[in-house]
Amino acid sequence: MKRPERVLLAHGGGGRLTRQLVEELFLPALDNPLLATLTDAAVLPEISSGRPALTTDAFVVDPPVFAGGDLGYLSVCGTVNDLAMVGAEARWLTWALILEEGADGELLECCVRGAARAAAEAHIEIVAGDTKVVPRGKGDRMFAVTAGLGVVPPDRELSDARIRAGDALLVSGPIGDHGATVLAHRHQFEAPGLRSDCAPLGQMVAALLESGVTVRSLHDPTRGGVVTVCHEVAHRSGLRLVLDQQTIPVRREVAGVCELLGLDPLALACEGRFLAWVKAGDAERAVEVLKAHPLGKEAAVIGRVEAAAVGSPPVVLQTTVGGERPLDLLSGLDLPRIC
Amino acid sequence: MKSDFYSDPAAMAALLGELRRMAAGLERRLTFMEVCGTHTHSVAGAGLRRMLPEKVRLISGPGCPVCVTPVDYLDRALALAGLPETLVCTFGDLMRVPSSTLSLEQARAEGARIEVVYSPRDALRTARENPATRVVFLAVGFETTAPTIAGALAEAEAEKVPNFLLLPGNKTMPQVMRVLVDDPELEVDGFLLPGHVSVITGWRLFEFLARDFRISGVVAGFTPTDVARGVLALVRQAADGRSEIENVYSRVVSADGNAQARKLVDRYFEPADEIWRGFGTVPGSGLGLREQWAHRDASRIEVELPAPREPAGCRCGEVLRGVIDPPQCPLFAAGCDPEQPVGACMVSSEGTCAAWYRHERWAAEARA
Numbered sequence: 001m002k003r004p005e006r007v008l009l010a011h012g013g014g015g016r017l018t019r020q021l022v023e024e025l026f027l028p029a030l031d032n033p034l035l036a037t038l039t040d041a042a043v044l045p046e047i048s049s050g051r052p053a054l055t056t057d058a059f060v061v062d063p064p065v066f067a068g069g070d071l072g073y074l075s076v077c078g079t080v081n082d083l084a085m086v087g088a089e090a091r092w093l094t095w096a097l098i099l100e101e102g103a104d105g106e107l108l109e110c111c112v113r114g115a116a117r118a119a120a121e122a123h124i125e126i127v128a129g130d131t132k133v134v135p136r137g138k139g140d141r142m143f144a145v146t147a148g149l150g151v152v153p154p155d156r157e158l159s160d161a162r163i164r165a166g167d168a169l170l171v172s173g174p175i176g177d178h179g180a181t182v183l184a185h186r187h188q189f190e191a192p193g194l195r196s197d198c199a200p201l202g203q204m205v206a207a208l209l210e211s212g213v214t215v216r217s218l219h220d221p222t223r224g225g226v227v228t229v230c231h232e233v234a235h236r237s238g239l240r241l242v243l244d245q246q247t248i249p250v251r252r253e254v255a256g257v258c259e260l261l262g263l264d265p266l267a268l269a270c271e272g273r274f275l276a277w278v279k280a281g282d283a284e285r286a287v288e289v290l291k292a293h294p295l296g297k298e299a300a301v302i303g304r305v306e307a308a309a310v311g312s313p314p315v316v317l318q319t320t321v322g323g324e325r326p327l328d329l330l331s332g333l334d335l336p337r338i339c
Numbered sequence: 340m341k342s343d344f345y346s347d348p349a350a351m352a353a354l355l356g357e358l359r360r361m362a363a364g365l366e367r368r369l370t371f372m373e374v375c376g377t378h379t380h381s382v383a384g385a386g387l388r389r390m391l392p393e394k395v396r397l398i399s400g401p402g403c404p405v406c407v408t409p410v411d412y413l414d415r416a417l418a419l420a421g422l423p424e425t426l427v428c429t430f431g432d433l434m435r436v437p438s439s440t441l442s443l444e445q446a447r448a449e450g451a452r453i454e455v456v457y458s459p460r461d462a463l464r465t466a467r468e469n470p471a472t473r474v475v476f477l478a479v480g481f482e483t484t485a486p487t488i489a490g491a492l493a494e495a496e497a498e499k500v501p502n503f504l505l506l507p508g509n510k511t512m513p514q515v516m517r518v519l520v521d522d523p524e525l526e527v528d529g530f531l532l533p534g535h536v537s538v539i540t541g542w543r544l545f546e547f548l549a550r551d552f553r554i555s556g557v558v559a560g561f562t563p564t565d566v567a568r569g570v571l572a573l574v575r576q577a578a579d580g581r582s583e584i585e586n587v588y589s590r591v592v593s594a595d596g597n598a599q600a601r602k603l604v605d606r607y608f609e610p611a612d613e614i615w616r617g618f619g620t621v622p623g624s625g626l627g628l629r630e631q632w633a634h635r636d637a638s639r640i641e642v643e644l645p646a647p648r649e650p651a652g653c654r655c656g657e658v659l660r661g662v663i664d665p666p667q668c669p670l671f672a673a674g675c676d677p678e679q680p681v682g683a684c685m686v687s688s689e690g691t692c693a694a695w696y697r698h699e700r701w702a703a704e705a706r707a
Contacts, residue, residue: 187457246348261457262431313701321351321563323386328677328697 007103012133025109026129029116034092034127042127044092050151053088055079059144063185065110068177068196071142072111074271076118076126077200078222079148084205085218085274087158088150090122095146096130100139111142122200124148156209160236160277162216168283169241169303170276172204172296173197174249175226179268180257187261194253199272204293211289214279221275225267227315227327229275234314241315243303243327266317266327277305346385346563354567355390361574362392370396370526370661371573372519374512375533376403376687377561383694385563395574398661399684399691401515401615402533404480405432406683406690409614411647412479412508413438418642419475419506420451426469427506428462429477431455436686439648459491466495466503475637478505478626482539485509485626486600489607492635504637507627510613512536513544514624519660520552526661529555529573531566534588541596542586553582560588607632616683617655650675655682658691665695672696 002024010017027036034042057079064071080090095115099108119126177197184191201220209215219229226248230241243266250265258265272295278286283301290296308314313326373379379399382388388397401407417438420427427443434444434455447453456462459476466474478488488505495503512533519525532545537558548554555576559569568587576583586592604626613625628636653675654668665671665684675681677693684692 311701313698317386319385319563320346320348321385321387321390321567322348322355323390323563325384325386326697326701 003109004105006105007099007101007108007133009101009133009135012099012131018131021131025112029112030095030119030126030129031116032125032127034125035129042092042094044127044149047151050153053083053086053150053152054147055082056145056147057082059146060140061182062140063182064107064142066185066196067181067194069198069271070111070114071144072116073114073118074196074198075144075146076115076122076124077198077271079146080118080122080124080150081201081220081271081274083148083150084202085158085220086152087156087205087209087218088152089206090124090148090150090202092125092127092149093119093146094128095126095144097132098139098143098145099131099133100141101133101136103141107141111144118200122202158215158217160217160233163233163237163239163277163305164216164279165239165305165307166280167216167277167305168280168286168301169243169305170278170283170286170290171226171249171273171300171302172201172276172290173273173298174251174254175221175270175273176250176254176258176265176268178271179225180254180265182269183261183263184257189257189260191253191257193251194257197270197272199295201272201274201295204290204295205274207293208276208286208289211285213282213286213289215286216277216279218277219275221270221273223269225265225269226275227264227266228329230315230327231329233277234308237305238308240306240308240312241303242306243315243317245317245320247300248302249298249300280304350564351567354564354571358395358567358571358574359392361571361578362394364578365394365574368394368396369528369574369577370398371529371531371570372398372400372527372661373531373533373566374400374402374516375531375535376406377535378531378533378559378566379403379687379690379694381561381563381566383697385566387563387566388694389698391570395570397531397570398527399659399694400519400530400661401618401659401683403683403687403690404484404510405430405436406686407510407615407617408433408436408479408508409616409647410437410439410649411614411644412506413443414440414644414647415638415642416443416475416477416506417441417446417451418644419637419640420446420453422473422640422642424471425473425475426452426454426465427475427477428454428456428465430457430479432687433477433479435680437650437680439645459488460494463491463495463500463503467498467500470502473502473504475504475506477508479508479510481510481512481533481536482604483535485604485608486539486597489603492607492632493603495635501634504635505628506637507608507611507625508613509608509626510615511610511624511626512540513547515615515618515621516545516548518618518621520548520554522660524660524662527554528577529557529582531569531573532556532558532584534558534560534565534592537586537588537592537596539597539600541594542584542592543594544596545584549582549584555582556584558584558586558588558592560591617659650681653682655684655692658682658684665692668692672700
């Protein structure tokens, strides 16, 4: 595979350099027959049953390469995970890059390889793409934009409207690893052991959905973390969520970064975890199913759903010492504290 | 999150049991004030306020340095950020504090050169790497941040980095506490004294409270059980009719504190009159740069300032003195909320008004 030393404006110009980039970098890495046709649009096979699910996402992570992933890997994982959260089996993705003139060719190659690796892990194909280059100073090295198409099997229905008082809330693994890793990179902390949780979740979700457990709704706590998802769910379902601090898995390294920077792990992004609302009686079984999967070894029940009551906040945390703290939506960006 | 020794549920249950037993024998409701942002944060984070017995009320005083930073300090910081070849570096918390015009966050969005740093040494590094830029660090905080700021100054002097300056705004605790206890309106029975400040100053610094004003004080740490232990010690003193300065954070706080850190601070700073949001000018309650370091002092740079505009109707001063509860302020949740804070107590996410806003608005909804 040949990669340019640096990205030039001409790489996005549609001419010889663009073609070289496609033929020598993208095609070999993302290798699949649909992409190889290089037609204006990918013509996909017929879907025999189920409903198509379509999503789109944009990725601007800084730094673009971090422990446990890179912008390419993250963009594919993020897209297939969004499909998984509505119960869809991800099939095809489009992948467009916006590169800054002068961006490092090695970074580009790393992210293309990352995307290819994620596609292989998630069993999907990247069937269409585009590359644009903006002048130096008009972008930040590399952005990615995706669309993802999946299929929801005929009788599968996930939605917040199905959540009932009494349901249990599960998390598939420790929270905040991705957010803490990116922040530690940004602040140049030495943080051995800290690693993004970024991963495609489709297979673990399929295992849960096919296990016979009654799953009401799924969400991946990306931007804004667990607290933001919980607020959205409480708002949409009209119910109240009670989280139990003692049971929420947080790695020591993540807790340490949060302590240093004055942040709350509940507000940090995850890129390879999901929250599941399941029927109360099925909670234990659901945890077992998740724990049987390599990405779900530390899955846990972390809360419950209650009827909303006038005078009580929609999302609360029962603290380790037995207190209760209303969890508010973040005000603006979560700024570091000094006191 | 698993509990550790200092947030052990069993230890907490025992402390609360003892607190309830003691409180049952109290003749009236007692009000204690903490004067440290980290205490405020810890209390709110653990949901501690609502775990205390009815007869024990815990309020937040002027303990969050950014909350008490006055508008004219921010006006000056904004004016400096508008000067050519000047970069203002600040701790993140100051970004959303209202000034007479814009907050630093709003000014940055409009193009002012303002950067968030985690330490004064980050600002010093920026100065070193950009010799043509004047880097002004907004020096705020209490006795706790002063030593690291003095350390950065020492480094700048030793390495001859001429373009690293401070806008002095550090405050010291004892003088403002004297103002608090001097106030005949004060409704406070004792202070939960700041553990971090005391690491530097030593707890003896607070002896005047008990000696001159017969008000008790307990130096406490910051885990939920530390705070509960501190409150319990205050209740015990009240029940026994004692007023003493006690230290229940002896694993890090000593009577005399860190002499080396204080020496470093003394080398660069001297007591100065400071304006506190909600209090006005408190003589000798700040740290100004000594004359010898005038070349590091950004407050000596001439800038054009707007007339300082304190928010009308704000009753933060009374909230900070424990005289009123936040909802008694006409602005509370009616023009002043955590998204658009007007007064000091709503600025920090865990200031007294913000904490009330967060917890009590649900109760208010229930009553409506």
